[in-house]
Amino acid sequence: MSREDLYLLTDSKGRKYLVRLRPGGRFSHHRGAVDHEEIRKAGPGGVVQTHRGEPLFVSRPTLEDYVLLMPRSATVTYPKDASAMVMMLDLEPGMRVLEAGSGSGGLTLFLSRAVGESGEVVSVERRPEFLKRARDNVRAWGAENVRFVEGDLAEIDLEEAGFDAVAIDLMEPWKVLGAVARALKPGRRAVFYLPNITQVVELLNALPGHPLKNERVIEVHHRGWDVRPPVAHPSFRQVGHTAFLVELSRVREPEGDEHGDKEQPGGDPEKLPVAEGPGEGGPDQGP
Numbered sequence: 584m585s586r587e588d589l590y591l592l593t594d595s596k597g598r599k600y601l602v603r604l605r606p607g608g609r610f611s612h613h614r615g616a617v618d619h620e621e622i623r624k625a626g627p628g629g630v631v632q633t634h635r636g637e638p639l640f641v642s643r644p645t646l647e648d649y650v651l652l653m654p655r656s657a658t659v660t661y662p663k664d665a666s667a668m669v670m671m672l673d674l675e676p677g678m679r680v681l682e683a684g685s686g687s688g689g690l691t692l693f694l695s696r697a698v699g700e701s702g703e704v705v706s707v708e709r710r711p712e713f714l715k716r717a718r719d720n721v722r723a724w725g726a727e728n729v730r731f732v733e734g735d736l737a738e739i740d741l742e743e744a745g746f747d748a749v750a751i752d753l754m755e756p757w758k759v760l761g762a763v764a765r766a767l768k769p770g771r772r773a774v775f776y777l778p779n780i781t782q783v784v785e786l787l788n789a790l791p792g793h794p795l796k797n798e799r800v801i802e803v804h805h806r807g808w809d810v811r812p813p814v815a816h817p818s819f820r821q822v823g824h825t826a827f828l829v830e831l832s833r834v835r836e837p838e839g840d841e842h843g844d845k846e847q848p849g850g851d852p853e854k855l856p857v858a859e860g861p862g863e864g865g866p867d868q869g870p
């Protein structure tokens with residue numbers, strides 16, 4: 584399947600529609616219809632009109648558009664968080680990333696783009712019907728560097744220290760900490776996408792005994808503004824809370840220790856491990 588045929592139409596109210604053009608196809612909008620051939624002729628940057636006069640702006644979907652509009656099985660990792668995860672994992676072309684669960688394949692596509700053709704994403708999903716949805720969505724975007732594995736991340740065989748990064752978006756991440764620690768190269772990062780603060784606390788409470796250290800917990804906020812002078816204010820409709828992002832680093836175990844030993848790099852098991860921050864004065868103001 585080619586990404587060449589994927590188009591985005593935006594109507595006069597700013598509503599977006601993902602369309603795959605096909606010979607003889609017709610796009611239906613509640614304010615009229617237009618032939619796919621006309622959309623192709625107008626091309627990205629052009630405008631078409633439905634037979635009832637609704638103008639539709641023609642463009643290519645960005646990855647953000649695609650992930651928000653593609654068919655879903657599970658809720659996708661929100662794109663603003665997926666791109667922050669790429670930064671926190673410090674991904675580069677050529678790297679190998681482990682991901683679970685695949686869900687609808689939304690986060691997979693951000694990881695795939697970051698590691699490029701010379702890299703690889705191994706995406707693990709335990710529900711076959713979700714795995715199929717993710718695979719179809721990833722193929723429809725044209726990404727070819729993703730290998731899907733059906734199974735439970737806690738149970739499948741993984742190459743020891745075979746990954747430069749691990750991205751986790753699943754309900755009970757504390758159950759996969761052993762697998763994450765085994766898969767990750769020492770010094771590299773795992774990032775967890777967690778909608779609930781109770782999940783963050785449970786995850787961090789489960790850290791002692793694993794060679795993993797809490798680096799930081801953040802939220803990513805984007806605040807849209809409505810700017811049409813003289814009107815200029817934060818938009819009344821905003822994306823609210825999506826998730827917390829928890830970043831862990833893989834620490835090197837002392838010689839002789841195996842994973843799963845009860846070594847506690849996170850420190851006192853009674854306390855949640857915390858990353859050293861810039862202190863009360865806020866971020867370093869520079870030289």
Ligand SMILES: C[S@@+](CC[C@H](N)C(=O)[O-])C[C@H]1O[C@@H](n2cnc3c(N)ncnc32)[C@H](O)[C@@H]1O
Nearest residue numbers: 657659660684686687688689690709735736753
């Ligand atoms: C919220 S969805 C992930 C959405 C995905 N990040 C996206 O952007 O489309 C969570 C997925 O994790 C899967 N899952 C839950 N626990 C798992 C485990 N232990 N191993 C593998 N997959 C798991 C679920 O079946 C579900 O599909």
